[in-house]
Amino acid sequence: MCAAIKNPAKCKVRAVIRVFTAKQYSAAAIHRELCAVYGPNVMSEGVVHEWVRLFKSGRENIHDEERSGRPSLVTDELIQKIDGKVPENRRFTILELSDEFYYVLFCY
Template identity: 50%
Template sequence: MSQKNVYKWYKLFKEGRERVEDEERSGRPSTSTDEKHVTEIKDLVLQNRRLTSRDLADIVGISKGSVSTILKDHLGLRRVKSRLVPKPLNLFEKERRINVCK
């Protein structure tokens, strides 16, 4: 940590700050990782697991990084060879179990 930041934090704590977490900031919210895009990408992946991140980004109309975030963080998928497979088999197993129960 730089000396400048140490002085800044010292000043903030001296003025009464008690937490080290960042405070809420105003800013533009993420619009490409919303529920609409997550469900759209989930449906596309369930239809065809061999789609690339670039293909998904072109179809949905969002950036490749946002597609990767949705696949990894929201859907819990990772790429093995050329197929998207679930990490703990959550997305596809849930879908299969729902279909079996119906």
């Protein structure tokens, strides 16, 4: 038996699920195949069932959908400030740098 493929990309696993769904495999059979190739912790059987349902209902995209949520706090301005500070003292630690910009990031 071959060694399990470690840490596969989610989209690759979903592509395999999509192929097996097109071949009319059951979700349980797909899960067994995934576990045989990628290891037992690749994806739960419930998540496989959900993706099989989505593909059967017509979904073709294997990538995550865009989600709404909190916008990123990293801005071009913040990157420029950090880039300006680092040459001043190349021995900055991440902790010192985070203390410097804590207010900018979390106290808005």
